[in-house]
Amino acid sequence: MTVATHPSMSDVPALDVRGLSVEFPTRKGVLTALSEVSLTIQRGEIVGVVGESGAGKSMTGMSVLGLLEPPGRISAGEIRIGGKRTDNLGESEMAHIRGRMVGAIFQDPLTSLNPLFSIGQQLIETIRLHSDRNRAEAKAHAIDLLKQVGIPGADERIDHYPHQFSGGMRQRVVIALALAGNPQLIIADEPTTALDVSIQAQITALLRELCREHGTGVMLVTHDMGVIAETADRVAVMYAGRVIEVGPVDEVLSRPKHPYTRGLMGSIPALGARVERLAQIDGAMPRLNAIPSGCAFNPRCLDAGPRCRQVRPAMVAEGKGAAEGGVACLVYDGGVQ
């Protein structure tokens, strides 16, 4: 294990993103997909990134993985994984980082596994690429990983092909693959969205348990507030390419500060009680080429005032470490008038 070989290692966050902006130059002008996104994930911490389609949550994960589709490019900001700056690395250097320092779990486990290789071959290849184990040691480690992710009969199952596994089992294999390089950080992009609820609970519990054990930081990208409520330690809410509120899960979900987060929470039908009418946020998220000036949420916001149309709210941070939070809203920063 490479964990904490140096006394100060455990203080270095698994992920530190500062002022990240991502642009897409197009024929009609430059689209800003992400704008000054800052996010810290400590080792062993699960940070949820939520938002609706187009909010930029997957884009954030892809930027960290260095998998931005051209012509997308990072135009400002820094990304540090385990203290090492990665946003300015080239493709071959980034290929070296991926798997070893940052693992990935995507939504559809069928497309993230190679159908032509047995899962054992895929695991062993990954393990050998990222460590100096020989084939036999790598196979033993692969079986161990499969056991850790709860695949029954791992000794036999290692020779099976992806199509021989069910959706939930396949996602477990993908988690094993993500852990194979023993990374400090895992980007999990909608890891349970393609799964049934009963399987979803199994996978989130597994993810939580494993990242505690391995001290891995997890960026959990999802649109499902329920999954966040039960899995994440902290949560960052995104809207139109910006982080608008961040904080400990209980804090953000039960006492949301930003008007958008409040509306979002009110619009989720709760299991606990039936209401006559759900709170609804009228309108839709702006397109990238039509993000309003000032606060991006101001046309849909019930609390908006004249200042919201002119001044772009900055993140007002409070607290440190596990309690670190903040909100980017003028209501909490000098008023809306």
Next chain:
Amino acid sequence: MRSAANALEVDQLSRVFDVSAPWLTRMIDRKPKRYLRAVQDVTFVVERGKCLALVGESGCGKSTVARLVTGLYRPSEGAIVFGPSSDGRPMEAQMIFQDPHASLNPRWRVGDIIAEPIREFGLREGNDAINGRVAELLRTVGLSADDTKRFPHEFSGGQRQRISIARALASEPEFLVCDEPTSALDVSVQAQILNLMRKLQDELGLTYLFISHNLAVVRHMADRIAVMYLGRIVESGETEALFANPQHPYTQLLLQTIPDVTSPNRDRQMMGGEPPSPLDPPKGCAFHPRCPVASEICRSVAPDVRQRQGGGSIACHMAPID
């Protein structure tokens, strides 16, 4: 069971699909024909003006029931009987599909999409009357009358689902089958669509058969709920009664495993195992391999559906008899 208060009565409905390999392959491999029992002995009624929800995980047969009810599939066995509509003719049913990107013709303008059922059924005479009706429908679902000239791709997912609803309402049905109408949408848009559907139900007296895997959405929409597992209804009842006091072990586990925003439970009892393949269902009660209270009888005999006091039903050997 037959009563004028029921909009729809479904009796012992079954649907079997032939999923055999091609004839030659079968001969070479000496394999028999294979059948998939997607829906088995499903019985339910939907009262006029109410909403019945079918819930269950993927592959439990809930969408097959929706397609059987709207006539997109023929039943293998059983009966589907619609009650008379308010003017005495047989009730008309329409369907709203899950994916508003796939269910609207991309090459048609929105006005034509909504006008098609009106023209086909001859509900209005003359272009002016038809256009007036289309504009009225668009306003009903919260869009603008100017949107008739635009194409589906110009709309967001939520707006497209509104267009689907307008098209479904165009033939003036009293019964709507909604197959996962909001699962492709974001939560804030989902809230808009659910609110719209509740409003339409109140204003037009619609009856819904609502298919969903999301129990929180179902609780918001439905008057009654039927829980399906591997092609059968395992438990049904009034929404509040079912949530307050679930009797079937599957319903209990399902309610325990849903992540909830308001009261997250990080130390819940996990439902072990996975739903079995409907191609090779377990003997006896289909849920027994995952059931925490299964006994010998569950492994050999499939439980009958028993009626419960208060109008619900349950199919479980171990549930207390009342």
